[in-house]
Amino acid sequence: MAGSLASILDECLDALNQGERLEDCLARYPGQVEDLRTLLLLARRLSLTPRHQPRPAVQNAGWQRFLARAEDMRLGGKPRPSINIGWKRPLAIAAALVLVAVAAGGGTVYASQGVLPDSPLYRVKLASEDVRLWFTFDDAGKAELLLDQSRERTDEVMELLYDGKPIPGNVLSSLRSRNARAVRILEDRPEEGALLQRAHEQSAAQESLLLGLWGDLSQSAHDEYAEAVATLHNAQLRTDDVPGAVMPEDLAAGVINITGSAQETVEGVWLIGGVEVRLDASTLGDVNLQTGQAVDVVAARGANGRLLALTVAATDRHEPQQQYVVSGALEEVSNDEVVIAGQRIAITENTLLKLRLQRGQAVEIKVEEISGEAVAFSVEGPKTGPQKAAPPLLVYEGVIEGTVSTGEVINEWVVGGQRFLVTPGTEIDARAAALANNVRARVEAAIDKDELVARRVVVLAADPSQDATEDGGTDGDGTEEDVIREDGVVSVEGVFEAGDGERWTISGVEVDAPLDVETPEVGSLVTLVGRRKGDLLVTEKLLATFRPSGRGLAQVRGIIGKIEEDGTLQVGSARVELGVESVVRGRPQTGSRVFIWGSLNDSDALQALYVNVLDPKPLVPESGSED
Amino acid sequence: MYAKALSGLIDKPRDAPASAEAESAPSDDILREWELVQRAQALEDSALASLYSTFYPRIYSYAFLHLGDVQTAEDLTSEVMLKVLESIKKYRFKGLPFSAWVFRIARNKLIDLHRRRKRRGEIDLTQPLATMQASPQVMAERALDRGQIQLALKHLTEEQRQVIVLKFVEGFDNASVARVLGRSEGAIKSLQHRALNSLRRIMSGGAR
Structure with missing residues (x-):
């Protein structure tokens, strides 16, 4: 039939x-x-169906090569192997561009060498690089040059960030293509082990950089971003001879960072902190997961909302967390270090600087302890405008209401009646409990274009009744956990921006002012609990207000590494002193996560104003050494 | 400029009636093409320019439909064109269009590329995640857009994809497709039927 x-x-x-x-x-x-x-x-x-049309410039470049080959043949030359023609293709384009540039004005090519991707001369710079490639005849040399040029793109990205400029697509496209061409050469040359290793490591570093840049891209660069991350990721797989590949479509809706406990659902699909993530041959890192294992996952988010793990890193619960975050105004700035919140933090060539450092600039610094020294991993400033003052941080705690979707580029979550936008820049920390409807969560957010954008969501222990028990406050007063973590009750920590006897604005959120309380000074830290009634938050209890010193507020978040005899908390390299006025919510324990609002005292030490211990039990068990 | 040197070369075979490429007697178009090829074998600039401007876009389209990646398709096209140039003196007219010979080279280059990728364990980067959803009624009357066909083709077997592209996109007759793929004409008829059936199921959202 x-x-x-x-x-x-x-x-x-x-x-x-x-x-x-x-x-x-x-x-x-x-x-x-x-x-x-x-x-x-x-x-x-x-x-x-119309045919796919080639790019005229590429077709023309191929024609020049074709003609040259015909000329060789006329002169009796033997046919050369026509492999790797991709290297020759850019020649005509490059040469044409260079010629045009030179014709347009002598020295243009030279002048283009230091330009950034947002300059009209940038194309000339790329073209002159292509010419260099054309005149590099051995494959290994060509691969090395391509890797150098790809790394130059990384430097350009860093410079754009430093100048506070959005990352355009052209630099990502060039970074990607040069990397891909280098890897393509090296794959067929296993004898070039050192270069292969370099290609692998450089790709990993570049991917790591790009994964943190979604929020810094220009609007039109998202496609190039997806292509670039996929290429860099696949380069690592290919140079390791690992079958598998990430497709640009997998990254259509950006990336997401999740930290949490792993639970397998069906083969290859895991819940990481309650979020469904697929692991496959393209996933890098600690891929042999065990149920219950704590992991950090960076996942690509496809247009259909499905998450594919790009990297998985097991979090060893028995090692103290070495990374912490300090926010506040820069007190001192030099070439190789800054001082913030009384902490001296080294700036190295690997530090991701997303702004030009200036004294007084509001920043958030991710700090790593390397050989006992505090080293800045990244320094970020306010996203909007060149102003020194960042929008004040809001910390909001309540019950997650409704579905928590991670499927879109921008997701709306409601926590304690308050709507937040969850973006690719939002970190999700689900180490203590899985992300789900009706669990308590703590959101760190800031106003951006009239929207509260979540920077970080921390899921708190699933059973709130456990939180309300033991020893509410150690050093401070008025912790009253039973009130704070009741159903329907939300807590707010933020900066008093404006208000009168009826309404207060705290870090962008309007609240019903508490009765019989003096209006705080603008810039004060306010912590309170209340309940949502429609759009308004009705204060039930004002926990505390703090007037910071003239040097403003600073925040430190991380895991308590040590508690000294006088109660001083050590978080990473940051030391936070507790005074008589410090309010401590929860019981500080080594290994517990903590969020601290503080201010510098007269001795330039960071004095805690409000300490919020997030874990009733240590998240990281003590490793044996007592304080 | 090669575009200005166009002369005498027949247009895409898709515009020519199939009967004109009958197995028995070569058509006028094929004979004119053979004349052009002979000039190209003598390395005449104008003939080379005609061949290049005619076949570069066709090979590129063919490569892109199989690979789904612009740069790889460009690279492959350039390789094919150089190979055509280097081998053209070996070409002998056997009653089939010259284009069948060119596409045979392209197909071999494509196979080489797939082998290299397989050796590296590389998965096709462009394989789509989901099939398209369109009812047969909706799809009945309009041309496919290139994205649609690109996605749908990825679900076919290699041979089915080859037949669809060569027969319906490139307009080759069965004899030429058979020549390119190294199969019999009877096999091409069966493949063509299976390929269209698969494509119909894919495009209406069904499993292959």
Whole structure:
């Protein structure tokens, strides 16, 4: 049957090609009309499909090469192997651009060497790089040059960030293509082990950089971003001979950072802190997960919302967390270090600087302890405008309401009646409990274009009744956990911006002012608990207000590494002193996560104003050494 | 400029009736093409320019439909064109269009590329995650856009994809497709039927 239909189909295709009408052909085969009609119409549609057109510049470049080869042949030259023609292709384009640039004004090429991707001369710079490639004849040298040029793109990205400029697509495109070309050469040259290793490591570093840059891209650069991250990721797989590949489509909706406990659902699909993530051959890192294992995952988010783990890193619960975050105004700035919140933090060439450092600039610094020294991993400033003052941080705690979706680029979550936008820049910390409806969460957010954008969501212990028990406050007063973590109760920590006896604005959130309380000074830290009533937050209890010193507020978050005899908390390298006025919520323990609001005292030490211990039990068990 | 040197070369075979490429007697178009090829074998600039400007876009389109990646398709096209140039003196007219010979080279280059990728364990970067959803009624009357066909083709077997592209996009007759793929004409008829059927199912959202 199928065979006869194949013959009938072929006959009809032939007849139609000679001008016969479709209905006439169908009339000859009444028993096959439906199948035949569908297949013939499909064939017609295929034949109407326009061809993919090549890029004229590339076609022209190929023509120059074609002509040159013909000339060789006329002169009796032997045919050369026509492999890796991709290297030759850019020549004509590059040469044409360079010639145009030179014709337009002598020295243009030279002048282009220091330009950034947002400059009109940038194309000349790329073209001159292509010319260098053209005149590099051995493959290893070419691969090395390509890797150098790809790294130059990284430097350009860093410079753009430093100048507070958005990352355009052209630099990502060039970074990607040079990396891909280098890897393509090296794959067929296993003898170039050192270069292969360099390609692998450089790709890893570049991918790591790009994964933190979604929020810094220009609007039009998202496609190039997805292509670049996929290429860099695949380069690591290919140089390791690992089968598998990430596709740009997998990154269509950016990336997401999740920290949490792993639970397998079906083969290859895991819940990480309650969020469904697929692991496959393209996933790098600690891929042999165990149920219950704590992991950090960076996942690509496809247009369909599905998450694919790019990297998985197991978090060893028995090692103290070495990374912490300090926010506040820069007190001192020099070439190789800054001082913030009383902490001296080294700036190295690997520090991701997302702004030009200036004294007084509000920043958030991710700090790593390397060989006992505090080293800045990244320094970020306010996203909007060149102003020194960042929008004040809001810390909001309540119950997650409704579905928590991670499927879109921008997701809306409601926590304690307050709406937050969750973006690719939002970190999700689900180490203590899985992300789900009706669990308590703590959101760190800031106003951006009239929207509260979550920077970080921390899921708190699933059973709030456990939180309300033991020893509410150690050093401070008024912790009253039973009030704070009741159902329906939200807590707010933020900066008093404006208000009177009726309404206060705290870090962008409007609250019903507490009764019989003096209006705080602008810039004060306010902590309170209340309940949502419609759009308004009705204060039930003002926990505390603090007037910071003239040097403003600073925040430190991380895991308590040590508690000294006098109660001083050590978080990473940051030391936070507790005074008589410090309010401590929860019981500080080594290994517990903590969020501290503080201010510098007269001795330039960071004095805690409000300490919020997030974990009733240590998240990281003590490793044996007591304080 | 090669575009200005165009002369005498027949247009895409898709525009020519299939009967004109009958197995028995070569058509006028094929004979004119053969004349052009002979000039190209003598390395005449104008003939080379005609061949290049005619086949570069066609090979590129063919490569792109199989690879789904602009840069790789460009690289492959350039390789094919150089190979055509270097081998053209070996070409002998056997009654089939010169283009069948060119596409045979392209197909071999494509196979080489797939082998290299397989050796590296590389998965096709462009394989789509989901099939398209369109009813047969909706799809009946309009041309496919290039994205649609690109996605749908990825679900076909290599041979089915070759037949669809060569027969319906490039407009080759069965004899030429058979020559390019190294199969019999009977096999091409069966493949063509299976390929269209698969494509129909894919485009209406069904499993292959």
